[in-house]
Amino acid sequence: MGPRVIVQDAPFDAASLLDGFGAGAGAVVTFSGLVRADDGLVALEIEHYPGMTEAALSDHARNAVERFALTDALVVHRFGRIEVGAAIMMVATAAPHRRAAFEAADFLMDWLKSRAPFWKREIGAEGPRGWVAAKDADEAALTRW
Numbered sequence: 001m002g003p004r005v006i007v008q009d010a011p012f013d014a015a016s017l018l019d020g021f022g023a024g025a026g027a028v029v030t031f032s033g034l035v036r037a038d039d040g041l042v043a044l045e046i047e048h049y050p051g052m053t054e055a056a057l058s059d060h061a062r063n064a065v066e067r068f069a070l071t072d073a074l075v076v077h078r079f080g081r082i083e084v085g086a087a088i089m090m091v092a093t094a095a096p097h098r099r100a101a102f103e104a105a106d107f108l109m110d111w112l113k114s115r116a117p118f119w120k121r122e123i124g125a126e127g128p129r130g131w132v133a134a135k136d137a138d139e140a141a142l143t144r145w
Contacts, residue, residue, distance in 0.1 A: 003061035003073035009055050009080035014090055022094025025071045027101040031109060032090040035082050041046060043123040044088065044132075046079045053077075053117045060111050068104035070095050075108060077118065107145055114138040 006012070014032060022028040036045050061073045072094040082088055091108045097103040113135075120132040 001112070003058070003065055003070075003075065005054055005061055006074075006076045007048065007050075007057065008076075008078060009045050010078075011086060012076050012078070012090065014087070016088070017074065018092060019143045021074060021092055022072050025094035025096035025101075026096045028092065028094045029098070029101040030090060030092045031105050033088045033109075035072040035086055035088055037084045040124050041084060042125055043083045043124055044083050045081050045121040045128070046088070047119045047121075048079050048117060056115075056117050057112075060108065060116075064093070064104045068093070068095060068100040068107070070100065070102045070104055073104065075112070077112070077116070079118065081123070084119055110138070110141040110145065114142055 006017075014030070018028075018030065035041070057075050057077065061075050064070060065073050070093055072092075074090070074092040077089040078087070089112065091105050091112070093101045093104040093108070094102065122129040122132060
């Protein structure tokens with residue numbers, strides 16, 4: 001069985017998803033990304049292409065499993081309208097040793113921030129503001145891998 005990828009519009013329960021995750025591994029690392037309240041932001045609206053998005057995330061998660069010798073990996077990403085403070089996504093990695101689990105989680109996050117096929121639009125109190133452009137810092141982070 002390979003890594004698990006979940007793309008959904010509903011909020012997720014991290015504790016439930018992690019129940020039994022990484023059983024037998026020496027290390028489990030998790031990271032959750034939340035909508036920040038930057039510049040009067042009230043929500044993000046995230047779009048994706050069903051099927052294509054899941055395939056791309058699955059390919060990248062399999063790459064992480066192979067590259068870092070993970071025993072398990074999980075990627076969860078939401079779409080739709082997501083309010084400030086709510087979780088957008090989560091990655092979890094399990095490995096025999098902590099360094100591999102940390103590096104794999106970082107590797108997954110760098111790719112998700114810059115290459116995952118999601119499109120984000122900021123929503124302020126005044127309404128939609130526009131689509132979020134890729135950030136140079138997120139692109140530069142990929143050069144580490």
